[in-house]
Amino acid sequence: MPKCSFCGNQLAKGTGKMFVFNSGKILYFCANKCEKNMLKLGRKPLRVKWTEAYRKEKGSDGGKVVGEVSEEASEVAAVIEVAAAEPKKEIKAAKSEKK
Numbered sequence: 001m002p003k004c005s006f007c008g009n010q011l012a013k014g015t016g017k018m019f020v021f022n023s024g025k026i027l028y029f030c031a032n033k034c035e036k037n038m039l040k041l042g043r044k045p046l047r048v049k050w051t052e053a054y055r056k057e058k059g060s061d062g063g064k065v066v067g068e069v070s071e072e073a074s075e076v077a078a079v080i081e082v083a084a085a086e087p088k089k090e091i092k093a094a095k096s097e098k099k
Contacts, residue, residue: 006034006045008052 002011002018005027017035019027029035037043045053 002028004028004030004034006038006048006051007031008045 001013002016003009004011004016006029009030011028011030015030017029019029019035019039021027027038029038037048038045045051046057048054
């Protein structure tokens with residue numbers, strides 16, 4: 001599957017546009033937004049923040065490393081796990097009292 005020549009997204013089979021220059025160079029676009037940015041406006045993918053090329057060049061994804069979880073998010077997840085476990089303990093205790 002080809003990648004969009006501007007943003008770098010994978011193109012699903014049967015979607016997108018293929019632009020062929022007279023010289024034989026082929027460009028693939030996933031959306032009209034990408035086509036206009038490259039051909040009509042003359043923008044470079046390295047200078048547009050929402051492109052894959054920009055993220056690779058800067059070495060980050062909006063200030064966060066991909067796959068990294070913030071401390072606040074991990075604390076919230078821990079609280080949710082504890083809250084979910086408490087009713088189970090109460091049910092087990094009630095069942096053991098019935099026996």
